[in-house]
Amino acid sequence: MKRDRSKLRKRLHIWTGVCLGLFLLTHFLNHALGLISIDAMERGRDLFNQIWRSLPGTIALYGSLAVHFVLALDGLRRRQTLRMPMREALKIGLGLALPFLLISHVTVTRIDWMLSGYSADYRDVLPRIWSRTSNTVWQSAALIIAWAHGCLGFWFWMRGRDWYPRMALTLYTLALLVPVLSLLGFMVAARTLGPAMPSNAWFMSGRTDPARLAEIRQAIFYTLAACIGFTLLWRSFPIRGKVRIRYPDGKVLSVARGFSVLEASRSAGIPHLSVCGGRGRCSTCRVRVTEGLEGLPPPSEGERQTLIRIRAGENVRLGCQLRPNHDVAIAPVLGADNVGVRPQIGEDVAAGRERRIAVLFCDLRDFTLLTQQQLPFDTVFLLNRYFETIGEAVEGAGGVIDKFIGDGVLAIFGLTGRIEDACANALEATARIARGMETLNRNFTSELDKPLRIAMGMHAGPAIIGHIGYGRASSLTAVGDTINAASRLEGFAKEYDAQLAVSADVIRYAGLTLDDRESYDIAIRGRKGTLETLIVENAEEIGTLLAAARARKAAVAQAARTGA
Known part of the structure; x- marks a missing residue:
């Protein structure tokens, strides 16, 4: 029953928001007709009123x-805590502020019509709004x-849909155009009509007494304020008991029964990932219940479907x-931190000059x-x-991430x-990557x-290092035949179902000998001759060989110092 009520609340919230x-869309488009003429606005208003002032429309x-x-x-x-992401707070704040901004406009246009039967048209309303700067700013706001x-409500509702990324640019364009055209139509039409009529001409015969409208406006204002105030006051007096939530680092939170785990984390300032904003539309906030699993409320239908889709264990919620x-x-399953590429080299270190570098291309298979x-x-x-x-x-081995390309990464060593x-x-970076992928x-x-x-794929050789791009989109990068060869070797590794395809040049420069491995002379498109290449099925092997080579080199150096 509780689950059904929650689903009903969500559906009502969505469909009332759609209505x-x-x-708003039809009202603003009606305003935009002011770019054509006042008469066009009035014809649009007639159609608008037929829809929204009819009995079904009014209801x-x-x-x-x-x-x-x-x-x-x-x-x-x-809501158990008022700590939330900025977009969520902005949506709620704007929604609560909106009724107070609309009281005056609704009273003059709608309530007056319901009481007196007089329908104020654009020729009545626009001059009154345009005559005072405060009125203009208030209505525009x-x-x-x-x-x-x-x-914002539409974005929260639709952003998880598969089609949304394809339509995002079109929707953002419409979201900007509608209010801009509406404001422009209002401004052009108001300037066409000129200043307001004298105040004693505003209320014509049959109109509602202005004092009565003022009383209604005041009553609505106080009613709305009382509702919001009562809600906030209710929140400040929890009537439910407490439960304790313990985190892996030993921190224990005591929160009112009814808090979600995500709300508990937010209330205490504990980082807890939630990409969809806590609406159950993703699984990034999932936690593993290590103690107290028995007797917990069962998953809702939406949560159950998400857990099934990600093949979660019985103790994951x-x-x-x-x-x-x-x-x-x-214990949160996923960390709350995000990857960020930190600048590692100044522009004056290696910009606009040729260097011999090692280039690593890596890519996910079957992405x-x-x-x-x-x-x-x-x-x-x-x-x-x-x-x-x-x-x-890459950074741990002394390299620099050049760029991310889809699911691919280009890294540079030797700047x-x-x-x-x-x-x-x-x-060494390839061995670290192999171990990291296992983890x-x-x-x-x-x-x-x-x-x-x-x-x-990895190759070494000369390349031009410099800032390439335009404006803020420019970045330090490398261009040349070496980059192209490394990219082709990455594809060669896929063909041989191996983790690494590395040119013999890299092996020799690093001081390794892999004479026991078969090499391949491959042709690189756009490059003369062939490139001797070695295939390594498991890149961790390279780490072992590299460590042994470094140990031998250190032993030789130590022996030389001792002999001296």
Whole structure:
């Protein structure tokens, strides 16, 4: 029953929001007709009134307005913490502020018509608004805030849909055009009509007494303020008991029964990933219940479907949906930090000059199939963990991430120092990446049908290092035949189902000998001659050989110093 009520609330919130959004869209498009003429606005108003001032339209509009507002207050009451992402706070704040901005306009246009039967047209209303700067600013702010609130609501509703990324640019364009055209239509029409009529001409015979309208306006204002104030006051007096939530680092939170785990984390300032904003539309907030699993409220239908899709274990729940009714211990499955590429070299170090470098290309195999099997938000998160693994390995070995290309990464070694050290560091990075991918696969065993596999290509040689691009899109990068060859070797590794295809030049520069391995002379498109290449099925082997070579080199150096 409780699950059914929650589903009903969500559906009512969505469909009342859709109704109000349609009202705003038609109202603003009516304003935009002012760019043509006042008569065009009036003809549009006649059609607009036939829809929204009819009995069904009136019931739909004001029913939606009342239900949407009550559901917003109910959601605010049930929300256990007011700590939330900025977009969520902005949507709620704009929604609560909007009724106060619209009271005056609704009173003059709608309530006056309901009481007196007089329908004020654009020739009545526009001059009154345009005659005072405060009125103009107030109405413009109301228009912008109403539209922004609606757009944020639509974005939260639709951003997880598969089609949304394809339509995002079109939708953003419309979201900008509608209020701009509406404001321009209002401004052009108001300037066409000129200043307001004298105030004693505003209320014509048969109009509602202005004092009565003022009383109604004041009553609405105080009623809305009382509703919001009562809701906030209700929140400050919790009537439910407490439960304790223990985190892996030993921190224990005592929160009111009814808090979700995500809300508990937010209230205490504990980083807890939630890409979809806590609406159960992704699985990034999931937690593993390590103690107290028995007796917890069962998953809702939406949560259950998400857990089935990611093949979660019995002790895994969504943090945004799990509301413990007794003490529990939990461990977030996914970390809250995100990968970031930090600048590692100044522009004056290696810009616009030729250097001998080692280049590493790495790419995920079967990435397209992976994206089809995962939730969109989970795919983004998994990609970031993959990029983090690559980035830490490259940086730990002394390299620099040049760029991320889809699921591919280009890394450069040797922007400073010798080519020999650059190649040794690049080979060390491949071993680190191989180990990192094993760790990543272990952490995501339950979410993946098969382990993530990587293919790497590496070559060394001359390249031009410089800032390439335009404006803010420019960055330090490398161009030349060496880059192209490394890219082709990455594809060669895929063909041989191996982790690494490395040119013999890199091996020699690094001081390694792999005489016991078969090499291949491959042709690189756009490059004369062939390139001797070695195939390494498991790149961790390179790490072992590199460590042994360095140990031998250190022993020789020590013996030389001792003999001296």
